Amino acid sequence: MIALTTAVIAKNGYPLLYGSIGDELYEVAEGYAPLLKIESLEQVHVHIEDYVRQVQTLKETGLALDKVSTAEGYKSYLADLRRLSQQKKELDSRVLAAIEELKIRQIEVDLTTLRENPYALLSEAAAPEVIELNASEGAELSAMNMQASLQALKMQLMEVRDDENMTMIDCINDVTAINYWILEVDRLRDEQAWCRAYIGTGQIVDFERSARKACGSEHPLFKQWTEHSEHYRTTVRKELVQTCE
Numbered sequence: 001m002i003a004l005t006t007a008v009i010a011k012n013g014y015p016l017l018y019g020s021i022g023d024e025l026y027e028v029a030e031g032y033a034p035l036l037k038i039e040s041l042e043q044v045h046v047h048i049e050d051y052v053r054q055v056q057t058l059k060e061t062g063l064a065l066d067k068v069s070t071a072e073g074y075k076s077y078l079a080d081l082r083r084l085s086q087q088k089k090e091l092d093s094r095v096l097a098a099i100e101e102l103k104i105r106q107i108e109v110d111l112t113t114l115r116e117n118p119y120a121l122l123s124e125a126a127a128p129e130v131i132e133l134n135a136s137e138g139a140e141l142s143a144m145n146m147q148a149s150l151q152a153l154k155m156q157l158m159e160v161r162d163d164e165n166m167t168m169i170d171c172i173n174d175v176t177a178i179n180y181w182i183l184e185v186d187r188l189r190d191e192q193a194w195c196r197a198y199i200g201t202g203q204i205v206d207f208e209r210s211a212r213k214a215c216g217s218e219h220p221l222f223k224q225w226t227e228h229s230e231h232y233r234t235t236v237r238k239e240l241v242q243t244c245e
Helices: 019-038 039-067 071-105 108-115 120-127 135-163 167-190 194-215 220-244
Strands: none
Touching: 019 039, 019 071, 019 120, 071 108, 071 120, 108 120, 120 220, 167 194, 167 220, 194 220
């Protein structure tokens, strides 16, 4: 076993070892830590705490390895970085869903706090307007936000079912269906299944009509999802019918 010794100064307090992987994880943990003070995100606190704790422990390990390490230590540290990288993706998905629920519930004070978060994924998800991104970044963020909103709507649907609020059950059920079919149309377009995608836009039209009755045209949920679905009910539907013919 050969000990590797280096004299280094860690940038921003992060380990230099595998910095291309580790720096992002450490920065993300710093962005997630303030979310533990937001009570309306309590449902994801346990996941955030676990991630932040593991990252902090690994950072200390990395700083120690910067000074004195072994080949086995390098290998173990890299494996832990990769494991936490995958865990970050899972945490991102959970927190995006929770943020979307805040937007649905219109908890503006907490959304404002999130918009100031240094982790761009969180601040952009909480933003009141569309962020200017290039095409590929915009599509990726949009897909992540739509997946998150679907999970948030499902959670809200479970809550109103427990309360047996039939009016809101029908409203949220229709809105959830709109969210689902937007994602499904995008998936079918990616697979070039043009006719099936066109049929999917018809589902969006039908559920938008049903949601208007269930929610009421002035309900915030209906207004939000009419805005989301308009592009699919009009432009995308017209494009697909020509491709499908």
